[in-house]
Amino acid sequence: MKIPLSYVARNLWARRLTTALTAAGLALVVFVFATVLMLDEGLRNTMVTTGEYDNVVLVRRGAETEVQSFIDRVQANIAASHPAIARDATGQPWLSRETVVLISLIKRDSGKPSNVIIRGIAPNALTLRPQVKLTAGRMFRSGASEVIAGASIARRFSGAGIGEKIRFGQREWTVVGLYDAGNSGFDSEIWGDADQLMPAFRRNAYSAMVLRLADSRQFEQFKHEIENDQRLTLDAKREQTFYADQSKALSTFISVLGLILSVIFSIGAMIGATITMYASVANRVGEIGTLRALGFQRRSILAAFLSESMLLAVVGGALGLVCASLMQFISFSTTNFQSFSELAFGFRLTGAIIVKTLLFSLAMGGVGGFLPALRAARMPIVDALRAA
Structure with a gap:
């Protein structure tokens, strides 16, 4: 038998405060991750649209x-x-x-x-x-x-x-x-x-x-x-390619910096999710024993607690994504590393960024919830019922 998803959702709602705090931590990480992707996409879009594909630029070799x-x-x-x-x-x-x-x-x-x-x-x-x-x-x-x-x-x-x-x-x-x-x-x-x-x-x-x-x-x-x-002594390039190439140094810098920040923050978020799920397991020992006594197998218990962690991550990811989407209304300017001139561009949210962000939040939820879910699944029935 499989444990219904509605049961998982109700458990999160029963612990509203803990769920909200953990989701907020995950949302912060997702916000940083999404805004970095949006900033990089905005920069690349600005530089690519600078040139026309059918135009050719001639410059010194x-x-x-x-x-x-x-x-x-x-x-x-x-x-x-x-x-x-x-x-x-x-x-x-x-x-x-x-x-x-x-x-x-x-x-x-x-x-x-x-x-x-x-x-x-x-x-x-x-x-x-x-x-x-x-x-x-x-x-x-x-x-x-x-x-x-x-x-x-x-x-x-x-x-x-x-x-x-x-x-x-x-x-x-x-x-x-x-x-x-x-x-x-x-x-x-x-x-x-x-x-x-x-x-x-x-x-x-x-x-x-x-x-x-x-x-x-x-x-x-x-x-x-x-x-x-x-x-x-000239080189010929398509105008679109010529300007897109000029964004590579700045784009690489933004991507590397964003990756470092996302990794650091995500470690903290996953630790928070792990602690939350361990606390959930500790408070529901009797419930786990009852589920096992009713005939639910270990893999069902594992899937239920893992689903709970990932659902928590989706909530945090969606919240972080909504906050990140508001950044589209903000204009940003910096120095182009290639030309050393002022360059204005904005944050740009795309479908690909939404998918990447949600997958990232699911990955955090999966990693953070796996060990607590494994502990719940491996808990002996007799010990769980006795502890209750």
């Missing part, structure tokens, strides 16, 4: 970021003449020669400086990045000292709001528009005219080129031809 790269005008013109590049209605290659520079701006809340990316773009850069939409003001004019700022930058940094002025490159730049980049990394940048930004920073070379191929399936052939052209 060996450069991991645009800040480290430079492409002189001769190489830029050679690359722009490749026949695989798509053409616009006027017959011009569909590409954007861009320059990327780090500047320091003051945060509105703390008054402390932080690095921000200034990106010089070509007029058709917005058509290459359809996720970027102007939300206020207007586009900067070519040849003018005007810029547009990401919504995240405008909120967090002094001088980056619409109508305000920022001083860099030995002159003042007016913020004439704000844009939304769909929670991608571009939200943490300021964009301006590349032909104006290059002389302002005394640069005569671009940082990177972004282009669209006429046929995306030709990427591998295009990559081979660009990287093996003796006149060029």
Whole structure:
């Protein structure tokens, strides 16, 4: 015979205070575990959505970021003449020669400086990045000292709001528009005219080129031809891959730190669950003896107490998951280890994270409840009835 699950649930309800305290401890561990996964997912999602899969980024060979790269005008013109590049209605290659520079701006809340990316773009850069939409003001004019700022930058940094002025490159730049980049990394940048930004920073070379191929399936052939052209020292990568690679160092750091914290906290939670279940076994010796006398086998007793521990873990896991889901409304910013610039991203909850979190809580319940359940199952009938 099997012991009904309703019997297990009633035992937890009968010990409401102990159940609540143990579940709260498990919920705290699950909260930490889930928020780490959500933070890592939010970072990866931000970096992946920064790039378009059909776009190709050209950077100097060996450069991991645009800040480290430079492409002189001769190489830029050679690359722009490749026949695989798509053409616009006027017959011009569909590409954007861009320059990327780090500047320091003051945060509105703390008054402390932080690095921000200034990106010089070509007029058709917005058509290459359809996720970027102007939300206020207007586009900067070519040849003018005007810029547009990401919504995240405008909120967090002094001088980056619409109508305000920022001083860099030995002159003042007016913020004439704000844009939304769909929670991608571009939200943490300021964009301006590349032909104006290059002389302002005394640069005569671009940082990177972004282009669209006429046929995306030709990427591998295009990559081979660009990287093996003796006149060029360039690497070609899909834009989505290029930006996703930049999140690996920070993502690894978050994952390792989260794993360490989760392991430490989970050990404490499992010890708490074990103590709770041992106390439950000690208080129910007579009940265990009665169940055995009624014909319930050892494995049924084991399954019942183990189910009780895992049900307790599910309650704690669900509570921790609910609390973690509230973190989706919080925005987070940190320094990108690759570009050393400010990067804003948020927590992101997915179905896979929910499944992983619940499995993690079940594992804690199973490990914490196994030994007490085994003790209950191995208890002799006569001794249990005599103790009652």
